[in-house]
Each structure stands twice: as C-alpha cells, then as structure tokens.
Amino acid sequence: MRVEERTRTVSVLTRAAQPGVSASDLPRRSRLIGRRVVLSAIVPILILLVWWLGSLSPTKGLFIASPLATVVRTFQDFLGGNASHLFLGTVAWQDLLPSLWRATVGFWLALVVGVVVGTALGVKPVVAALFQPLVHLGRSLPTPALLGVFFLLFGTGDWPKVLLIAFGVIWPILFNTIDGVQGIGTGRAHVAEVFKLRRRDVLFRILLPGAAPKIFAGARVALSLSLIMMIISELQKSRNGLGYLLVATQRNFDYPGFWSVLLVLALIGIILNIIIVRIERRVLAWHQGATSQHD
Numbered sequence: 001m002r003v004e005e006r007t008r009t010v011s012v013l014t015r016a017a018q019p020g021v022s023a024s025d026l027p028r029r030s031r032l033i034g035r036r037v038v039l040s041a042i043v044p045i046l047i048l049l050v051w052w053l054g055s056l057s058p059t060k061g062l063f064i065a066s067p068l069a070t071v072v073r074t075f076q077d078f079l080g081g082n083a084s085h086l087f088l089g090t091v092a093w094q095d096l097l098p099s100l101w102r103a104t105v106g107f108w109l110a111l112v113v114g115v116v117v118g119t120a121l122g123v124k125p126v127v128a129a130l131f132q133p134l135v136h137l138g139r140s141l142p143t144p145a146l147l148g149v150f151f152l153l154f155g156t157g158d159w160p161k162v163l164l165i166a167f168g169v170i171w172p173i174l175f176n177t178i179d180g181v182q183g184i185g186t187g188r189a190h191v192a193e194v195f196k197l198r199r200r201d202v203l204f205r206i207l208l209p210g211a212a213p214k215i216f217a218g219a220r221v222a223l224s225l226s227l228i229m230m231i232i233s234e235l236q237k238s239r240n241g242l243g244y245l246l247v248a249t250q251r252n253f254d255y256p257g258f259w260s261v262l263l264v265l266a267l268i269g270i271i272l273n274i275i276i277v278r279i280e281r282r283v284l285a286w287h288q289g290a291t292s293q294h295d
Helices: 002-017 025-055 067-078 090-123 125-140 143-154 158-182 186-194 199-233 242-251 255-283 285-294
Strands: none
Touching: 025 067, 067 090, 067 255, 090 125, 090 158, 090 199, 090 242, 125 158, 143 158, 143 199, 158 199, 199 242, 199 255, 242 255, 255 285
16 A cells, blocks of 8 residues: 555656646646637637628628628538538539649649759759849749730640649748758758768758758748639639639629638638648657757
C-alpha cells in the first residue's frame, strides 16, 4: 500500500511540476479560452447584424437577401440527400467542384514552379540579377487584364483558367522563396562546405528547411489569391463554375442564389486557411520549437 501511495504522490508531483498543467492555472486558462471565443465571435455577429439590417432596407433589401434565406438556398443548391453523390447537390457537382479543381491545380502549379524557380534565383545571385527585370515585369502586369490573352493563346477550356490562376498567385511564393533562400546566411553555407555535403543534401537539409517559413507565408497569401483568380477566370468563356454562377444569378436577378455563392466562397476560404495553418504548424514544428528556445 505504501508503495502505491508513493507512486501516486510522485505522479501527482510530476504533473504539478509540468508547465501549464497545475490546477491553479486551469481557471486562468478557461478564462483566456472564453475571452478568445467571445472576441472571435464579435466580428461575425456584427457582420450578420449589418447584413440582416441591410436586407430589411426598402431599397437595398431588393438586392440583399436575408441571412436566413441565403442559408436555406445554400443548403438547397449545394447539399443533397443522395449518398452516392456524397450528399452534394446539383450545383455543387456542376459548379463548385470544377471551380475547386481549377483553383487547386493552379495553386499547386504555382507552388511547384515558384519554389523551384525561387530557389534557383536565390542560390545564384547572377541569375537573379539577370532575370530580375523580367520577374518584376510579370509581377506588375494586371492579371485580370490578361484573361483575354490567355483565352487567345490557350483556347477557352479549363487550362487557360488554370494557367491564369497560376500566373496570378505565383508571385508571393516566388519572392518569398527567393527571400528565404537568400536569408539563410553564409554560416550554413560554410558548414556545408566544411562537411562537403552533396548538393542534394544542401538543398533538402539546409536551403528548403531554412526557407520553409517564408515559403509557407507566401503560400498562404497565394491560396487566398487563388480563390479570387478562380472567380475572375470564370467570369468569361465559362459554362460552369462559381464565377459563372455569380454572373448567371445577377443576370436573372436571383439574389438569394447570388448571396449563397458568396457564402460558399467565404466558407471555402475559411476551411482552406484552417487546413494550411494546420499543415504549417505540423511541418514547421521544429522551427517553432527553435524560435521559442531563442526567445
């Protein structure tokens, strides 16, 4: 019995010695969590209130559907009861999924090309100086104005839209990769020379891990831009997609359908941001631990 009591006492003392697990910190933690929940709910509640008040206006209410009508229309269009269709509605299959496919392919194409080209330009300062005018020229071009050019060069199918999305979102990834690679410093380069590491090891163990925080920062910006470019690419020469659906509902004065598309876009943006934040925390766990040790 005494051995069991000692074991329990040691386990209790061990738990109490761990940071942030003591019983005295639990009320403080709960208050902090409750405060965060309240603060994070203030802005959405204010948006819903302004939205609802706008729908009650005798003039503007003709063009602003109420939040309740928008939610009902969203469930009717984008959700269904057929398990074989993954409980997705007809609009989701015809417009939502094609738009997500274009945005996803365009984003990953921009991510791969931006990281590869950015790493090459970051490693070779001479090459970076050589292509710097061309890179800045491409960044300064207004991507929505190039919609007709992409249709002229690549046709009117899905790939012109995918390439336009990739062209519009590649710049934050490209510049962040260049900045991240160039910011690693000469100390690690000297270490690689001393240990005579192979180029593959230098690339995958020094350059890319060191530039990963800035690459993820650029990817988060690019992911948000991909939704914007997705809508822009579907405004013309499209037979489906959320951008096409926005134009169609406007022309038909179907304002509940128009606002339901906006609601779906907002939900997609929130979900994608949560996903990339989770991936970033998982991949950059080592970086967060290193920075916390130096703080």
